[in-house]
Amino acid sequence: MRCTFILTRDRISSRLIKRQCSKLARLRAQLLEPGPGAGGAGGTGFDVSKSGDARIALVGFPSVGKSTFLSKVTKTKSEVAAYSFTTLTAIPGVLEYGGAEIQVLDLPGIIEGASEGKGRGRQVISAAKTSDMVLMVLDATKRAEQRALLEAELEAVGIRLNQDPPNIYLKQKKAGGMKITFQAPPKYLDEKMLYNILRDYRMLNCEVLVRDENATIDQFIDVIMKDHRTYIKCLYVYNKIDSISLEHLNTLAHEPNTAVMSCELDLGIQDVVERCWEELRLIRIYTKRKGIEPDFSEALIVRNHSTIEDVCDAVHRTLKESFKYALVWGASARHVPQRVGLSHVVADEDVVSIVGSKSGLSTVK
Numbered sequence: 136m137r138c139t140f141i142l143t144r145d146r147i148s149s150r151l152i153k154r155q156c157s158k159l160a161r162l163r164a165q166l167l168e169p170g171p172g173a174g175g176a177g178g179t180g181f182d183v184s185k186s187g188d189a190r191i192a193l194v195g196f197p198s199v200g201k202s203t204f205l206s207k208v209t210k211t212k213s214e215v216a217a218y219s220f221t222t223l224t225a226i227p228g229v230l231e232y233g234g235a236e237i238q239v240l241d242l243p244g245i246i247e248g249a250s251e252g253k254g255r256g257r258q259v260i261s262a263a264k265t266s267d268m269v270l271m272v273l274d275a276t277k278r279a280e281q282r283a284l285l286e287a288e289l290e291a292v293g294i295r296l297n298q299d300p301p302n303i304y305l306k307q308k309k310a311g312g313m314k315i316t317f318q319a320p321p322k323y324l325d326e327k328m329l330y331n332i333l334r335d336y337r338m339l340n341c342e343v344l345v346r347d348e349n350a351t352i353d354q355f356i357d358v359i360m361k362d363h364r365t366y367i368k369c370l371y372v373y374n375k376i377d378s379i380s381l382e383h384l385n386t387l388a389h390e391p392n393t394a395v396m397s398c399e400l401d402l403g404i405q406d407v408v409e410r411c412w413e414e415l416r417l418i419r420i421y422t423k424r425k426g427i428e429p430d431f432s433e434a435l436i437v438r439n440h441s442t443i444e445d446v447c448d449a450v451h452r453t454l455k456e457s458f459k460y461a462l463v464w465g466a467s468a469r470h471v472p473q474r475v476g477l478s479h480v481v482a483d484e485d486v487v488s489i490v491g492s493k494s495g496l497s498t499v500k
């Protein structure tokens with residue numbers, strides 16, 4: 136449905152304000168794009184290769200306890216000390232949980248202005264961008280603004296924490312001008328506004344479909360800049376709860392997406408690990424040979440929303456070439472066993488048996 140706008144006097148003034156807002160949002164977004172002369176110690180991350188089934192980055196101000204946490208949950212020892220910037224590079228550790236190996240990346244502390252290149256900010260943030268999840272470590276004894284300050288640093292380089300990509304379709308075309316459609320009357324956008332923004336970004340030929348009535352200007356710009364945006368899950372973790380009042384602890388623990396812990400007293404750490412596991416939504420698949428009980432001692436780990444095709448790829452890159460069908464037992468199966476094709480979406484703890492066309496290829500392993 137295409138929405139038309141009747142311009143009453145109120146509407147005109149509100150549109151003027153909206154136009155100013157859209158201009159501001161656009162200028163801010165442009166300011167934050169990495170341009171020539173953007174300072175700092177390089178924009179690339181640290182030279183640590185990804186390994187395991189997923190990566191979690193520990194991001195936080197100096198001395199909040201990132202290295203202490205790494206040393207608690209992995210076998211890796213990262214130097215811990217009471218002074219700032221004890222950690223100067225990325226230290227990877229391996230967290231073993233639920234049959235998966237999760238790479239945990241201890242990173243140098245970042246400071247305000249990190250996104251503009253202060254300290255190792257850019258490098259730290261680049262490393263965070265390559266992660267499946269950010270564990271934002273906060274000091275429970277420090278002032279409340281630390282959380283918003285850190286969020287702003289990540290936001291400034293295009294990281295969007297705990298957000299879904301905006302539900303706006305945008306396709307650039309070779310010709311034909313702009314075609315802007317709203318699926319429902321938008322609350323914060325209008326056609327003229329989007330037209331102006333698109334013109335500023337030199338997207339003169341394109342098709343836009345706004346599916347979300349609550350979409351904002353910033354979200355629209357995020358869609359235009361999608362190559363520079365990363366949507367990552369974040370768990371906020373307040374460490375050092377041994378040093379605060381119960382009342383304060385209660386307040387912190389009720390913030391959204393938040394966990395609390397004391398590495399010193401060994402409190403809450405297991406809970407943090409479990410919360411990470413839930414957020415990563417990794418799926419354990421048990422493979423089964425024909426006529427033999429499934430092997431529950433070793434799981435194959437795949438991502439959320441994975442299909443049988445992904446399972447095949449996780450076993451061997453050529454397995455799907457000889458694929459005929461798969462048998463599935465578990466939550467994703469309508470009846471057991473269900474005979475499925477490559478596009479079947481698997482669920483955690485499914486048992487899967489792959490049947491191939493070549494003789495002898497009746498199992499996954």
Ligand SMILES: Nc1nc2c(ncn2[C@@H]2O[C@H](COP(=O)(O)OP(=O)(O)OP(=O)(O)O)[C@@H](O)[C@H]2O)c(=O)[nH]1
Nearest residue numbers: 197198199200201202203216220221222244398399
């Ligand atoms: N009271 C208290 N102190 C803690 C806790 N966890 C860590 N510390 C102390 O906090 C200080 C900093 O710990 P680190 O692990 O080095 O902190 P970091 O975040 O890695 O610091 P940088 O690498 O410098 O950014 C050390 O003196 C730790 O002993 C905790 O749960 N409670």
Ligand SMILES: [K+]
Nearest residue numbers: 198216218221
């Ligand atoms: K430290």
Ligand SMILES: [Mg+2]
Nearest residue numbers: 201202221222
């Ligand atoms: Mg450290």
